[in-house]
Amino acid sequence: MRAVVYTEGGDASVLHLVKREAADPGRGEVRVRIERAGVNPTDWKFRAGGELAFPEIVPGQDGAGTIDAVGPEVDGLHVGDRVWTMLAQHQRPGGTAQEQVVLPAANVTTLPDGASYDVGAALGVPAVTAHRALTTSEGGPDRLYRGAMDGLTVLVAGGAGAVGNAAIQLARWAGATVISTVSGDEKAALATAAGAQHVVNYREGDTAAAIRKIAPEGVHIVVEVAPAQNLALDLQVIRPRGTIAVYANNGGDEVTLNVRETFSTNARIQWVLLYTVGQDALRAAADDVTAAVADGGFAIGDEHGLPLHHYPLEHTAEAHSAVEDGAVGKVLLDVTD
Secondary structure (H helix, E strand, O other), rough: OEEEEOOOOHHHHEEEEEOOOOOOOOOOEEEEEEEEEEEEEEHHHHHHHOOOOOOOOOOOOEEEEEEEOOOOOOOOOOOOOEEEEEEOOOOOOOOOEEEEEOOOOOEEEEOOOOOOOOHHOOHHHHOOOOOHHOOOOOOOOOOOOOOOOOOOEEEEEEEOOHHHHHHHHHHHOOOOEEEEEOHHHHHHHHHHOOOOOEEEEOOOOOOOHHHHHHHHOOOOEEEEEHHHHHHHHHHHHHHEEEEEEEEEOOOOOOOOOHHHHHHHOOOOEEEEHHHOOHHHHHHHHHHHHHHHHHHHHOEEEHHHOOOOOEEEEEHHHHHHHHHHOOOEEEEEEEOOO
């Protein structure tokens, strides 16, 4: 089989296409023949981050394909099942940028009938992160389904990004009113296509006043991508006992908190990182996201605010560079010829 590997940290030039023998699944594992793989910021950040956890690494947390082998003690998954993956590379050397990958059955979820491999590969990190951000608030749901967020207002910062797009789609599917902040008309169009009922350009006018005009009592949940830049705004628009769910550090690594301003809201700041949320939260997210896909609550492409960018497996380095350079939309690898 073909696989993309790296044996040292650095820029995208350390990625190489090689041929390897496919591994056999062990107890509690399945092997997936990957058709499509997703590329996320975590992929290039892990690669560029320095010391490697394994001598050789295949990048890629997300993918979609068909199970072609099943190990002992696996229930509910069978050879021939169409599936999508999450956290394929977490604490493992082999991710989804290869034709066949062995994974714990817990990291694999059946892909609904009619959903493309493109959709399956676009789930994983973005959709599961969005699910976590939407399900940790006081008085809010801990699971997502139609009607679960009726009456709630969600502010999504950066609605044109992959996580922002997923947060908008999932929140709308669950019944929330969604406001998204964006930097310009092009991204406003993407957030609107994803389903945001209200879009605010944070480069024009008083952003807090514009949000408060839409939600006079404040928003229940903020899905935040850039806390260093936006936390002051978030505290102005969050309602008492609301939740600011922070899933990335775009724009800076440090946040300064005014204690009185912060605690007067009785709001919580919820940190979101998939690698430590726990298996129960991951399983709940996988099940709910799959239900949303089956119910038409999550889709991809320009018409849903998530443009697609396809690269063949042998051009994985270019795909990584595209994500690192801020490609708008979802970057996918066409793994199978």
